[in-house]
Amino acid sequence: MAPLKILLSAMDGQGHVNAVLGLAGILKQHNHELIFALSPAWESSIKSKGYQFIALKKDKVEEENKSENPFESLLNFLNQQLEILRKEPMEALQQFDQQKLVSTYLGFTSDFMALDKPFEKVIEQIKPDLIIIDYVYRIPTLIKTKIPWIQLWSCNPIAVYKESCPPEGTGFSVYSPKEEWSEYRKLYSIKYAPLREMLNEFMINSGVEPYKEHESMALFESPYLNIYNYPEALDYTDVAPRPDKWYRMDAVIREPDDKEPFKVPENLINKPGKLIYFSLGSMGSVDLDLMKRVIGCLAKSPHRFIISKGPHHKQIDLPDNMWGDRYVNQIGILPHVDLVITHGGNNTFIESLYFAKPMIIMPIWYDQRDNAQRMVDKQLGIRINTFNFTDDQLLDGIEKLINDEKLHERLTQISHDMRNTKTHDEISKLIEKTVLSSKNQ
Numbered sequence: 001m002a003p004l005k006i007l008l009s010a011m012d013g014q015g016h017v018n019a020v021l022g023l024a025g026i027l028k029q030h031n032h033e034l035i036f037a038l039s040p041a042w043e044s045s046i047k048s049k050g051y052q053f054i055a056l057k058k059d060k061v062e063e064e065n066k067s068e069n070p071f072e073s074l075l076n077f078l079n080q081q082l083e084i085l086r087k088e089p090m091e092a093l094q095q096f097d098q099q100k101l102v103s104t105y106l107g108f109t110s111d112f113m114a115l116d117k118p119f120e121k122v123i124e125q126i127k128p129d130l131i132i133i134d135y136v137y138r139i140p141t142l143i144k145t146k147i148p149w150i151q152l153w154s155c156n157p158i159a160v161y162k163e164s165c166p167p168e169g170t171g172f173s174v175y176s177p178k179e180e181w182s183e184y185r186k187l188y189s190i191k192y193a194p195l196r197e198m199l200n201e202f203m204i205n206s207g208v209e210p211y212k213e214h215e216s217m218a219l220f221e222s223p224y225l226n227i228y229n230y231p232e233a234l235d236y237t238d239v240a241p242r243p244d245k246w247y248r249m250d251a252v253i254r255e256p257d258d259k260e261p262f263k264v265p266e267n268l269i270n271k272p273g274k275l276i277y278f279s280l281g282s283m284g285s286v287d288l289d290l291m292k293r294v295i296g297c298l299a300k301s302p303h304r305f306i307i308s309k310g311p312h313h314k315q316i317d318l319p320d321n322m323w324g325d326r327y328v329n330q331i332g333i334l335p336h337v338d339l340v341i342t343h344g345g346n347n348t349f350i351e352s353l354y355f356a357k358p359m360i361i362m363p364i365w366y367d368q369r370d371n372a373q374r375m376v377d378k379q380l381g382i383r384i385n386t387f388n389f390t391d392d393q394l395l396d397g398i399e400k401l402i403n404d405e406k407l408h409e410r411l412t413q414i415s416h417d418m419r420n421t422k423t424h425d426e427i428s429k430l431i432e433k434t435v436l437s438s439k440n441q
Contacts, residue, residue: 001432003030007126009037009056009119010134010154012111014282015347017042019154019229020134022252024051026424027431037122054122058114085287085365086387089170090184096191105195112137113202123147130435136218137199140206148438150431151220153228155346156367156374157236157248159219160228164240168218171369173377174239189214218366221245225434227427229346231353233414234374247430250421251354253331262332265306265323273303273321274338274402277357279330284343284364285310290387292316294341294362297391301398306333339401341394343386344368344375356415358401358408360394362386380410 008024010016017038024034036046040055047053084092112135120141123131131149133142142149153160159168166172166181167188196217200210211217226246235248242248264275278298285291285308298305299319307324309316318324330348334340334355342348344361349371352359359381361372372383382397401407 001436003032004129004432004435005033005035005126006130006132007035007037007123007128008132010152011136012039015345016134016154017045018347019152019252020132021046021049022229023132023152023227023249023427026252026428030428030432035126035128037119037126054126056115056118056122058111058118089172089369090180090187093184093187093191109137109195109199112139113199115139116141116206130431132431133220135220138203138208138211138220140203140208142222143208148224148434149222150224150434151222151226153219153226155228156370157228157230157246158367158370158374159216160226160243160246161236161240162216162243165236166370168216168370169366171363171373173373174236175377185214192217224438225430229350231350231414231418232421233417234353234378234380236374247427248423249427250423251350251418252424253351253354262329262336264336267320268304268306268323271304271321273301275304275306275336276301276339276341276398277306277308277330277333277337278341279308279328279348280310280343280362280364281308281345281348282310283345283368284362284386285312287364288312288315294394295319295322297394298322298341300391301395303398306337339398341398344371346371349375353411353414354418356408356411358404358411360384360397360401362389380407380414 006027008020010020020036027034035052035054036042037054037056038046040057043053043055084096087095116139119139123141123145128147131142131145131147132152133139133149134152134154156168158165165174166176167184170184172180172184196211199217203210223245227249228246229249229252231250232248268275278294280287280291291310291312295307295316295318299321301321303321305322306328307318307322308328308330309324309326311326313326316324331351334351334357337357339360340348340352340357341360341362342352344363345368349359359375361368361375361381362384363369363372364386375381376383382401384393384397
């Protein structure tokens, strides 16, 4: 078919933007015109990869001069949530203070509401044949537009399976009691009622259907086509059939940010031990105490470590068996390491599997817990209590995974399947078919 003009957008977060970039790389091979609409801070990064860019400036909601830093609202939200994040999901929900709920989520939620009108203007300006987004909360403009649009779900797909699986973000095993799932969902509905009411007021005023009482506010589904990126070996089709209009895609791996091949830092080259990568992502690295706690433990290991320090990099000193920086070239690093210690964000999780790396997951929030538990259920790695681990648990876990030959064989097979997937071509055809079907209606 003739090349399509495709508008792509994502919520502010490295993992979400990376996921859309990965899909864009596939579509680029089919000569489609690709235009990114993101907050201004992403402009240089997107243009450096050869894509067109339009600044998506949010409406002013409350603050006269709201920062355009793509991570600011997320970092503020996580800083406010640190006390809750240190608790187990059910305990955190039981102790959740409803009076603080709206104020805690206000900046995070307002960013989504503030996207609606600017996104409408971009659509009018570009007049795309298709829109691809990676968002959670509903965007009224997309619901009302006649242009076909696709949701790219870059989180763990457990949310897609709804009641057939545990509630998303809990880290409950698919083998855990279903009564526990029901109890959590009922309590969630009660505790998050103020947030749902705030969002519903915006939805109704925008002329679209509000959220129902027991409906997930985090899953924004398209009536046209929905895609999630997850390895077949870990998908939940052993629990329930995949829902209608949802399609799985294997291993959308972004290109390295640094075009130069990664080289092991000089201070680590001649040291003994395996090479291990440690990253808690943009979320976990916000917690400076946690970062220092893990690094202090790893300093006792006989191995070498590459550390992604995060926003508090100036306050983190590394011992002799480590090298790190505020941001490191993860895609360039992964092929060289023997093990990954991670928060379990979907990007790092999938990329580590793609390169056949065993993982110790220390989940912090939302689907990181689900990825950690899915890996345990599939006997592919270790999940450690992020805030209550002992040094021996982490250090012994490293030795166990490094020396598990059968695990390495299984990971090598999963990596082979991901690298040789046919789902990329299938998804490209589905995307083109979605546009053609829309035009013929």
